[in-house]
Amino acid sequence: MSKKTIVLAAVVALAITGCAKEDTSTTTESGVPLIEAGSLTTCTHLPYAPFQSKDSSGKVVGFDVALIDLVAAKLGVTQEIVDTPFEGIKSGADLNSGKCDVAAAGMTITDERKKVLDFADPYFDATQALAVQTGKEVKTLEELAGKKLGTQGGTTGEDYVKKQVEEKKLDIEVVSYKDLAALQQALATNQIAGAVNDLPVWNEYIKANPGKVVVSAGFDTGEQYGFAVKKGNAELLKAVNEALATARSDGKYDEIYKQWIGEKPAA
Numbered sequence: 001m002s003k004k005t006i007v008l009a010a011v012v013a014l015a016i017t018g019c020a021k022e023d024t025s026t027t028t029e030s031g032v033p034l035i036e037a038g039s040l041t042t043c044t045h046l047p048y049a050p051f052q053s054k055d056s057s058g059k060v061v062g063f064d065v066a067l068i069d070l071v072a073a074k075l076g077v078t079q080e081i082v083d084t085p086f087e088g089i090k091s092g093a094d095l096n097s098g099k100c101d102v103a104a105a106g107m108t109i110t111d112e113r114k115k116v117l118d119f120a121d122p123y124f125d126a127t128q129a130l131a132v133q134t135g136k137e138v139k140t141l142e143e144l145a146g147k148k149l150g151t152q153g154g155t156t157g158e159d160y161v162k163k164q165v166e167e168k169k170l171d172i173e174v175v176s177y178k179d180l181a182a183l184q185q186a187l188a189t190n191q192i193a194g195a196v197n198d199l200p201v202w203n204e205y206i207k208a209n210p211g212k213v214v215v216s217a218g219f220d221t222g223e224q225y226g227f228a229v230k231k232g233n234a235e236l237l238k239a240v241n242e243a244l245a246t247a248r249s250d251g252k253y254d255e256i257y258k259q260w261i262g263e264k265p266a267a
């Protein structure tokens with residue numbers, strides 16, 4: 001082939017591929033497929049402290065981040081975090097479209113989600129909690145009759161509240177917020193009389209903003225969080241489970257738990 005032909009072929013090839021995203025996917029030595037060489041790309045929905053939120057320098061940190069860092073280290077790559085709406089995470093859309101390799105978002109394992117995601121072994125137990133403004137402690141949802149109760153869109157807390165309102169025919173206006181920050185802001189500024197979300201995020205919020213709100217009731221929903229991969233990605237699922245198992249046995253899990261959540265409740 002002459003030099004001219006080669007150049008022409010290159011131009012044609014460029015024209016055909018156009019501006020399509022360069023395929024940088026790879027497979028690690030241990031057979032784990034990754035959407036980008038050298039990275040374990042995580043989808044999450046910010047903010048969700050203490051599981052994932054930005055620190056003062058803008059770096060995403062938290063309990064989930066620290067655990068997925070262990071998976072990345074095991075694979076010999078670094079974790080890259082993508083902030084994206086929770087809907088795309090829990091529906092499997094983000095994993096299916098190759099936006100990320102793993103989902104780590106304080107996400108509860110549910111039967112519905114299991115249909116569209118493959119969950120690794122549970123890594124955290126959670127319950128739901130009702131937070132209200134300090135001094136206005138109501139202990140039950142019933143006491144919120146005639147008032148507004150905030151939830152976070154697409155979450156198990158929202159499902160729980162909606163189910164209670166329907167089953168008990170409660171006269172409560174459920175207001176859905178797009179993320180945790182918006183929900184907490186609405187509660188702090190009195191736009192809603194109460195808000196339901198996972199207990200650890202309220203504990204964290206109260207630690208960071210003492211005096212504003214209190215947890216006035218808990219709902220023992222018996223939830224467990226799980227990291228998720230694209231359906232059928234058995235190689236990455238195995239790596240996540242192995243990293244978790246190692247962390248549980250070598251003390252790293254307890255260390256990370258203590259750092260981000262606090263003292264572990266007695267088993």
Ligand code: GLN
Binds near residue numbers: 045105
């Ligand atoms: N644990 C809740 C759920 O899975 C909330 C998760 C979140 O908002 N990041 O629905």
